[in-house]
Amino acid sequence: MTQTTKTIDRDEIRALDTESLIERYASGVDSLDPRLLSATDEQASAYFRPEAGIGRWSCRALVVHLADAEQVLVHRMRRVVCEERPVLALWDEDAFIDACVCDGDDAHPAPPVAGAVGVIHATRLWTREWLRSLAPEAWDRVGLPPATSELTQHDLVTYSTWHLEHHSAILARKLDAMHIASPNAAEGADA
Secondary structure (H helix, E strand, C coil): CCCCCCCCHHHHHHHHCCHHHHHHHHHHHHHHCCCHHCCCCHHHHHCCCCHHCCCCCCHHHHCCCCHHHHHHHHHHHHHHHHHHCCCCCCHHHHHHHHHHHCCCCCCCEEEECCHHEEEEEEEHHHHHHHHHHHHHHHHHHEEEEECCCCCEHHHHHHHHHHHHHHHHHHHHHHHHHHCCCCHHHHHHHCC
């Protein structure tokens, strides 16, 4: 089992200098528990009861949400840099999960977990190169979300970094609850 009680501190991420923030953002996919890729389709699609205290979504739905969020958050980042004070629309994450048939049905196969992880990884590597190219003043540009005060580019990258790490900790707790062993656990038993 993994140690999954760590709380991800957004202020710690916010305090990083730009270069360190970009690198932490880019390496975020490393925070995803590798046990996810060894879960069976049935395990990946298992939803959780509220009393479990780890969210109701299945592991597959959670990682699909993370892939969706990557697309939304990178689009916001790019708009903040390219447009003058853009209004950043909200999105209904539950509607995305409910409508995208994350865990499959009779007419649609479940999307592969590895595909969602691949989207996150590729998006972050691509975005890292773009973030590195930004002039220092680009990090102070702002967008206007309807629910909060203005957000700077630094705020958006901070949030995106935190969001993946936060949900990765929840994902690990879900895998713990299903008693999914580390892919390397069997190797260690033979030693």
